[in-house]
Amino acid sequence: MAQQHLDPTDPTAGPAPTGDALAGYLRAQATEFLRALRLHRESGTAAGGTDESVDAARALRRSVRRISGSLHTYRPLLDTDWSESLRPELAWLSGTLTMEHAYAARLERLLLALHRLSGAAVFPTQTSAAVGPLKTAQGNAGPPSPPTADRGNLTVGAAKAGALLERQLTLARTRAHSTALQALGSSRFHAVADKIAVLASEVPLTPTAATTNLHPLATAAEERLTDAIAALPLVTAGHPYNAEALIHGLSPDPAPHPQDAPWHQVRLLLRLHRYAREALHGENAPVDVRLLTAGQALDRHRDASEAAAAAASAARTPRIAPATAYALGVLHADQRHEVEAARFAFQQCWQKQVVST
Amino acid sequence: MAQQHLDPTDPTAGPAPTGDALAGYLRAQATEFLRALRLHRESGTAAGGTDESVDAARALRRSVRRISGSLHTYRPLLDTDWSESLRPELAWLSGTLTMEHAYAARLERLLLALHRLSGAAVFPTQTSAAVGPLKTAQGNAGPPSPPTADRGNLTVGAAKAGALLERQLTLARTRAHSTALQALGSSRFHAVADKIAVLASEVPLTPTAATTNLHPLATAAEERLTDAIAALPLVTAGHPYNAEALIHGLSPDPAPHPQDAPWHQVRLLLRLHRYAREALHGENAPVDVRLLTAGQALDRHRDASEAAAAAASAARTPRIAPATAYALGVLHADQRHEVEAARFAFQQCWQKQVVST
Numbered sequence: 115m116a117q118q119h120l121d122p123t124d125p126t127a128g129p130a131p132t133g134d135a136l137a138g139y140l141r142a143q144a145t146e147f148l149r150a151l152r153l154h155r156e157s158g159t160a161a162g163g164t165d166e167s168v169d170a171a172r173a174l175r176r177s178v179r180r181i182s183g184s185l186h187t188y189r190p191l192l193d194t195d196w197s198e199s200l201r202p203e204l205a206w207l208s209g210t211l212t213m214e215h216a217y218a219a220r221l222e223r224l225l226l227a228l229h230r231l232s233g234a235a236v237f238p239t240q241t242s243a244a245v246g247p248l249k250t251a252q253g254n255a256g257p258p259s260p261p262t263a264d265r266g267n268l269t270v271g272a273a274k275a276g277a278l279l280e281r282q283l284t285l286a287r288t289r290a291h292s293t294a295l296q297a298l299g300s301s302r303f304h305a306v307a308d309k310i311a312v313l314a315s316e317v318p319l320t321p322t323a324a325t326t327n328l329h330p331l332a333t334a335a336e337e338r339l340t341d342a343i344a345a346l347p348l349v350t351a352g353h354p355y356n357a358e359a360l361i362h363g364l365s366p367d368p369a370p371h372p373q374d375a376p377w378h379q380v381r382l383l384l385r386l387h388r389y390a391r392e393a394l395h396g397e398n399a400p401v402d403v404r405l406l407t408a409g410q411a412l413d414r415h416r417d418a419s420e421a422a423a424a425a426a427s428a429a430r431t432p433r434i435a436p437a438t439a440y441a442l443g444v445l446h447a448d449q450r451h452e453v454e455a456a457r458f459a460f461q462q463c464w465q466k467q468v469v470s471t
Numbered sequence: 472m473a474q475q476h477l478d479p480t481d482p483t484a485g486p487a488p489t490g491d492a493l494a495g496y497l498r499a500q501a502t503e504f505l506r507a508l509r510l511h512r513e514s515g516t517a518a519g520g521t522d523e524s525v526d527a528a529r530a531l532r533r534s535v536r537r538i539s540g541s542l543h544t545y546r547p548l549l550d551t552d553w554s555e556s557l558r559p560e561l562a563w564l565s566g567t568l569t570m571e572h573a574y575a576a577r578l579e580r581l582l583l584a585l586h587r588l589s590g591a592a593v594f595p596t597q598t599s600a601a602v603g604p605l606k607t608a609q610g611n612a613g614p615p616s617p618p619t620a621d622r623g624n625l626t627v628g629a630a631k632a633g634a635l636l637e638r639q640l641t642l643a644r645t646r647a648h649s650t651a652l653q654a655l656g657s658s659r660f661h662a663v664a665d666k667i668a669v670l671a672s673e674v675p676l677t678p679t680a681a682t683t684n685l686h687p688l689a690t691a692a693e694e695r696l697t698d699a700i701a702a703l704p705l706v707t708a709g710h711p712y713n714a715e716a717l718i719h720g721l722s723p724d725p726a727p728h729p730q731d732a733p734w735h736q737v738r739l740l741l742r743l744h745r746y747a748r749e750a751l752h753g754e755n756a757p758v759d760v761r762l763l764t765a766g767q768a769l770d771r772h773r774d775a776s777e778a779a780a781a782a783a784s785a786a787r788t789p790r791i792a793p794a795t796a797y798a799l800g801v802l803h804a805d806q807r808h809e810v811e812a813a814r815f816a817f818q819q820c821w822q823k824q825v826v827s828t
Binding site for chain 1: 786797815
């Protein structure tokens with residue numbers, strides 16, 4: 115019955131998956147982690163990043179998230195001491211590996227928005243450069259030079275705002291890069307990597323796990339998601355131009371957007387639900403397009419929310435010109451508008467899902 | 472057939488209205504003008520405005536727009552020399568009478584938005600005070616004091632932005648008030664008022680007007696409207712969160728929103744169409760709710776567009792603090808967001824209209 119609830123049309127539906135399926139999934143993710151780690155080392159982290167090193171870093175983050183999520187959702191089937199000791203280490207690793215990419219993506223998003231707001235053509239070099247890895251692994255690399263070349267058609271304010279964001283986010287990214295490199299060379303990391311290497315061949319299941327049905331735990335993960343979604347203000351979100359996301363946009367509160375938190379939480383729960391489904395179905399996991407679309411809307415929500423915060427934070431830099439501050443204000447509001455648009459997109463996609471399942 | 476096109480369900484449909492109906496409509500509007508003018512004088516323009524003087528000013532603008540619109544739409548039925556000499560005078564009068572109200576409404580809109588963006592409760596005293604008449608007719612009245620009292624829960628930036636807008640728009644409003652008072656005392660105005668007084672009893676129709684069907688001219692006005700609407704980017708406008716209105720929000724172009732012009736034009740053509748229908752139907756003119764709703768969306772579009780421009784213009788004030796400029800940037804983007812929302816509202820309302828007629 116739980117399986118029917120999850121995917122009544124699944125053609126691979128057979129005997130309910132048990133701890134064996136979970137073990138298979140964890141082994142596959144651990145193997146993927148080791149492959150990505152080797153690739154990441156071979157692609158050279160020290161001098162000059164390549165597409166391969168970016169891909170490898172993404173694959174590393176991807177497998178860490180899946181292992182971590184499975185340990186959470188299927189906790190009762192796994193050796194407690196082992197999983198309780200591994201989980202915080204995976205969270206640390208995931209957080210460390212994510213930051214560099216997050217700063218790069220945030221800068222790219224903000225510079226693209228500044229260009230859009232200036233009515234300027236988008237410059238493709240900038241786009242790919244901003245998400246690529248840093249040219250140098252050294253700490254205090256200056257801001258990369260190519261983007262500045264294309265500021266001819268920006269206002270002074272937009273150009274200065276762009277330069278300020280570039281300086282601040284490139285510095286943050288450089289630091290995140292150094293931190294990640296340090297982390298990957300640390301004994302703490304080697305301990306995690308060793309544990310994952312063991313996991314690739316031997317999953318520490320509980321004695322009863324092999325005969326325990328995974329479905330109730332997967333269903334519980336799904337219910338945590340649907341409960342959290344039910345608590346979202348979806349009626350408002352489904353009403354275009356409700357102007358909710360910018361309320362408190364000028365609030366004196368230093369953390370003015372608590373309204374975003376439930377959406378961020380749903381984003382995490384949606385991801386856990388997706389990974390839980392993957393463990394159920396193994397290699398044959400059917401892709402649920404609507405689940406992916408909903409996840410993309412929530413990613414966009416998170417990215418826009420953080421980009422808006424970065425613009426607001428840059429505006430608090432001492433001694434900036436009023437024109438710079440004005441451009442950052444427009445940019446902040448633009449990104450909050452994006453937050454609202456992402457909520458609308460999520461609502462549209464989720465309502466469809468509810469109707470058709 | 473033209474009548475069917477305009478309103479197939481009109482229960483008052485009988486013989487086609489001719490120049491006589493137009494003459495009746497113009498006499499009624501001229502009478503209304505004289506009534507409003509008397510009221511306006513009685514309510515005292517010199518010291519302390521009242522609700523009556525605001526109502527009277529509105530009624531004056533209302534009748535002037537209708538006379539002016541009818542002279543435009545039904546030009547072939549009216550004495551050419553007379554109407555050609557009156558039309559520019561009506562345009563001057565309409566423009567002069569509109570400005571004070573426009574500045575007051577703009578300030579109210581911007582202050583309400585600042586409060587909304589600050590997450591503060593909206594203060595009702597401010598609301599009614601801002602659209603009410605100035606307390607003094609003297610030129611350089613300072614900004615009124617009540618609003619400042621409620622800035623406790625605004626950030627420094629929002630409060631300063633509010634104070635700056637209040638200063639600038641109150642000054643503009645005070646000047647507009649003086650200009651309007653001067654205009655109403657000028658010999659130029661007395662000449663217009665005399666002509667309208669004559670119009671209240673005697674409409675200078677052409678010899679053939681009494682037997683000329685009004686419908687073809689009304690239909691032509693409607694076609695000018697539908698042609699202009701067909702040229703609007705309604706597909707984009709109907710797609711929520713298209714982010715079109717803020718494109719060029721940071722453009723170096725001093726007039727960055729040529730995209731608004733076609734919508735402003737449709738707003739004027741919609742008004743002309745409404746007045747043309749009123750002339751056809753006389754006192755029994757059926758109210759077309761959708762036409763009113765569409766007109767309200769376009770009013771909102773115009774108001775938000777001008778409020779956004781006022782925020783941008785205030786941000787160019789020399790020596791303002793960065794926090795002030797930031798708040799004005801957020802405010803500008805918020806109002807451009809309103810522009811986009813108004814276009815969406817118009818599109819929704821207009822599409823309904825097309826389907827159901």
